[in-house]
Amino acid sequence: MKKSLITLFLLLFIVHLATSQSTTRYFFYDDAGNRIWRKDHLGVDPNQCPTSIAGYTKLGEYNNHAYFMSDNPAKWVDAKVLAENENGYLATMNDQAENDWLKSQLGNEMVFIGYNDATTEGTMQWANNEPVTLDLGYGNSAGNDYGLMNFWAGTWQLVGPWQSRKFILEYDCTGNDNPTGDLTITCPDNINVTTTTNSASVSWNPPVATTTCSVNTDVTITQTAGGASGANYPIGTTTISYQATDNCNNTENCSFTITVTADQGGGCGNIAGFTKLGEFGGHGYYMSNTTANWAQAKTQAENAGGYLATMNSQSENDFLKSHLNNNMAFIGYNDAATEGVGQWANNEPVTLDLSYDNSASNDYAVMNFWAGTWQMVNQWVNKKFIVELNCSGPPAPQSAMKLAPVTDIILYPNPNDGIFSIQANGDISKDAKVFIYDSHGTLAYTRSYGDGSFDISDLAEGTYWVILQDGRQRYKLNVVKGD
Numbered sequence: 429m430k431k432s433l434i435t436l437f438l439l440l441f442i443v444h445l446a447t448s449q450s451t452t453r454y455f456f457y458d459d460a461g462n463r464i465w466r467k468d469h470l471g472v473d474p475n476q477c478p479t480s481i482a483g484y485t486k487l488g489e490y491n492n493h494a495y496f497m498s499d500n501p502a503k504w505v506d507a508k509v510l511a512e513n514e515n516g517y518l519a520t521m522n523d524q525a526e527n528d529w530l531k532s533q534l535g536n537e538m539v540f541i542g543y544n545d546a547t548t549e550g551t552m553q554w555a556n557n558e559p560v561t562l563d564l565g566y567g568n569s570a571g572n573d574y575g576l577m578n579f580w581a582g583t584w585q586l587v588g589p590w591q592s593r594k595f596i597l598e599y600d601c602t603g604n605d606n607p608t609g610d611l612t613i614t615c616p617d618n619i620n621v622t623t624t625t626n627s628a629s630v631s632w633n634p635p636v637a638t639t640t641c642s643v644n645t646d647v648t649i650t651q652t653a654g655g656a657s658g659a660n661y662p663i664g665t666t667t668i669s670y671q672a673t674d675n676c677n678n679t680e681n682c683s684f685t686i687t688v689t690a691d692q693g694g695g696c697g698n699i700a701g702f703t704k705l706g707e708f709g710g711h712g713y714y715m716s717n718t719t720a721n722w723a724q725a726k727t728q729a730e731n732a733g734g735y736l737a738t739m740n741s742q743s744e745n746d747f748l749k750s751h752l753n754n755n756m757a758f759i760g761y762n763d764a765a766t767e768g769v770g771q772w773a774n775n776e777p778v779t780l781d782l783s784y785d786n787s788a789s790n791d792y793a794v795m796n797f798w799a800g801t802w803q804m805v806n807q808w809v810n811k812k813f814i815v816e817l818n819c820s821g822p823p824a825p826q827s828a829m830k831l832a833p834v835t836d837i838i839l840y841p842n843p844n845d846g847i848f849s850i851q852a853n854g855d856i857s858k859d860a861k862v863f864i865y866d867s868h869g870t871l872a873y874t875r876s877y878g879d880g881s882f883d884i885s886d887l888a889e890g891t892y893w894v895i896l897q898d899g900r901q902r903y904k905l906n907v908v909k910g911d
Contacts (some may be wrong), residue, residue: 543575609641733874846885
């Protein structure tokens with residue numbers, strides 16, 4: 429009876445390990461002869477994965493198991509003992525997913541795992557006696573008994589007993605069901621676009637997620653609601669949602685909205701010779717009906733009271749791209765003044781740069797309709813172009829404003845055949861703006877006051893409102909164009 433009880437308790441063996449300095453370690457075995465613990469590890473919970481082991485580099489954790497690569501090579505039989513001395517074992521691969529995960533952590537190393545047929549040639553086994561449920565071994569022979577995993581395919585080559593390699597220590601973390609770490613995910617800001625059709629193409633950058641998970645820093649991001657980036661979105665509000673998951677079983681969600689509104693005309697009317705594309709951020713965008721080279725386009729844009737379009741953000745760029753249809757159109761970006769130094773035609777600061785194909789002979793940007801990026805072309809290329817207007821700029825013709833006394837401002841001749849002058853007896857800046865509207869309130873012509881001479885001979889016959897805006901002072905006149 430006493431003997432039976434003794435066999436139920438752990439047996440203590442004193443083992444002297446010969447090292448550079450002699451040390452004594454104590455190992456505990458069960459009554460079946462399996463070593464289960466080492467005395468110098470008694471202060472550690474055997475079911476918790478260690479964060480580090482001296483002489484090893486932690487690769488990460490997978491399915492409640494931790495994996496460490498030895499810092500130094502060893503023969504397979506020695507590696508088996510070293511792994512067991514750390515209360516682990518040479519790694520076993522139970523399925524393809526586990527094998528793929530470990531392969532992804534190897535860098536450029538070929539490493540020993542527990543796979544072998546050292547006991548019976550051709551009968552494969554794991555060093556810790558787990559059943560073999562996955563077999564990726566190759567190159568077997570009577571002299572090659574020990575499994576080596578390669579980093580390029582994750583398959584297992586069998587090698588001889590004298591080869592030394594780094595090895596993988598696997599550690600059972602059955603008590604580590606709740607690894608720790610913090611997970612965060614950040615979605616893009618809400619997106620607002622205006623469309624002249626029933627929908628608008630909207631693109632965005634993917635969310636960013638990070639984790640401090642003790643297993644590893646891998647994060648899986650899944651879209652859980654809404655359509656894809658670059659898809660067409662209908663008028664109204666659509667919610668786009670994402671979920672991030674890490675290997676500590678943390679999940680975090682984030683969302684943003686896409687709001688598409690119909691262009692109701694806003695503060696920007698129509699411009700003769702241009703097709704209105706829509707409004708974004710209080711600005712109107714117009715595509716010319718005819719083509720011109722970049723320098724001509726710049727002049728025509730300014731004569732229309734605006735400027736060649738500038739792109740100050742990715743969302744503005746995405747808005748314009750969604751309205752190009754199948755056109756490539758000039759915008760204001762260029763490096764004509766100094767090669768390689770991009771600038772906007774209206775001298776706004778450059779906060780977004782999507783240019784490509786730049787060279788000393790290609791100085792002018794054309795936005796393409798498939799990606800919204802800006803191809804640089806030369807001065808001879810003719811394309812349609814985009815005019816941008818500040819919708820709070822041109823006053824509507826019916827707005828209340830000071831009526832100019834005839835003694836202050838004179839428009840003559842009136843009627844005329846399209847050629848007329850505006851003479852101001854007071855001080856009018858050459859940079860004052862002149863806006864000409866037809867009887868329907870459509871902006872037909874605009875330019876700076878300049879020398880006061882105007883040519884509207886290409887406009888149809890009729891009566892037009894002329895608005896002269898000099899700073900905060902506005903004057904309203906009319907002009908009759910005859911034949």
